Amino acid sequence: MRQRRIQRSPLSVANEDKISTMKIAIAGKGGSGKTTLTAGLVLVFSQHKKTVIAVDCDPDMNLGIALGFPNPQKIVPITEMKELIAERTSSGEDSSGGYFKLNPKVDDIPEKFCPRHDNIRLIVMGKVQKAEGGCMCPENAFIKRLISHLVITEEVVLLDMVAGTEHLGRGTAHAVDAFLIVAEPTHLGVSTGLHTQELAGSLGIDKVWFVGNKIQDKSDEDFLKNNLKTEPIGFLSFNKNLLTARGKFVFDERLKKELSDIYEGLNRRFK
Ligand SMILES: Nc1ncnc2c1ncn2[C@@H]1O[C@H](COP(=O)(O)OP(=O)(O)OP(=O)(O)O)[C@@H](O)[C@H]1O
Numbered sequence: 671m672r673q674r675r676i677q678r679s680p681l682s683v684a685n686e687d688k689i690s691t692m693k694i695a696i697a698g699k700g701g702s703g704k705t706t707l708t709a710g711l712v713l714v715f716s717q718h719k720k721t722v723i724a725v726d727c728d729p730d731m732n733l734g735i736a737l738g739f740p741n742p743q744k745i746v747p748i749t750e751m752k753e754l755i756a757e758r759t760s761s762g763e764d765s766s767g768g769y770f771k772l773n774p775k776v777d778d779i780p781e782k783f784c785p786r787h788d789n790i791r792l793i794v795m796g797k798v799q800k801a802e803g804g805c806m807c808p809e810n811a812f813i814k815r816l817i818s819h820l821v822i823t824e825e826v827v828l829l830d831m832v833a834g835t836e837h838l839g840r841g842t843a844h845a846v847d848a849f850l851i852v853a854e855p856t857h858l859g860v861s862t863g864l865h866t867q868e869l870a871g872s873l874g875i876d877k878v879w880f881v882g883n884k885i886q887d888k889s890d891e892d893f894l895k896n897n898l899k900t901e902p903i904g905f906l907s908f909n910k911n912l913l914t915a916r917g918k919f920v921f922d923e924r925l926k927k928e929l930s931d932i933y934e935g936l937n938r939r940f941k
């Protein structure tokens with residue numbers, strides 16, 4: 671977090687004068703609606719003529735489907751680009767003693783290797799290794815560097831995170847400005863949400879907001895407000911159209927309105 675502030679390029683500072691830059695991790699419990707919210711927000715940002723970097727940090731890789739990318743099953747995740755990672759981190763077979771570069775070149779990766787659809791660039795991370803005893807493997811170093819690069823150089827970066835909280839201390843969450851935590855109106859939704867909020871705070875992230883999802887009535891909203899002890903930035907109603915679309919994001923008038931409200935809420939808070 672602190673390192674990121676120091677590293678900000680003159681380009682991002684210049685952008686900040688005109689419009690806010692936003693680097694947001696979307697987190698929450700499994701199945702709460704992280705991918706749905708990420709896809710919806712990516713599309714709303716893109717409708718506002720912003721180039722958006724959508725980062726799929728979930729090894730299940732369904733953000734491409736949600737966003738309607740053509741042939742999502744053909745997208746090669748970054749961690750599968752073994753030769754490229756070996757070359758850039760100097761960690762190939764002829765590297766000595768298991769040493770590798772922690773600052774590999776990554777600035778050409780989005781453009782050369784990640785698909786773009788309209789004004790949305792999709793970065794699919796793939797499976798990131800679990801760090802054993804605090805060690806980092808070349809793939810993780812590469813991903814970490816790539817995320818740092820994106821958050822410094824790009825205007826809007828939205829990351830669809832892995833479910834739960836266990837992974838948050840590693841890798842991808844370190845460099846964002848804000849967390850949006852998706853919470854369903856259940857006791858488990860609230861407890862996971864509060865735990866995620868605490869962890870985001872311990873990473874040094876001060877912008878942490880909730881989005882209530884699968885809301886059926888006012889009592890669901892009240893349950894979340896009372897138990898999260900804060901007003902969520904917005905709510906998404908339970909929406910049968912999303913279920914019918916089977917993993918693809920679909921807008922209807924109500925979803926459009928609810929996501930626009932969240933978009934406006936983000937803009938106000940980032941000013
Ligand atoms: N507001 C909603 N109304 C109805 N169904 C929803 C809503 N939001 C999400 N869903 C559905 O709930 C399921 C889980 O949503 P989604 O995949 O977005 O969650 P996730 O948090 O990304 O899950 P995972 O932890 O597996 O990555 C999907 O079938 C999705 O269509």
Ligand SMILES: [Mg+2]
Nearest residue numbers: 704705728732
């Ligand atoms: Mg998901």
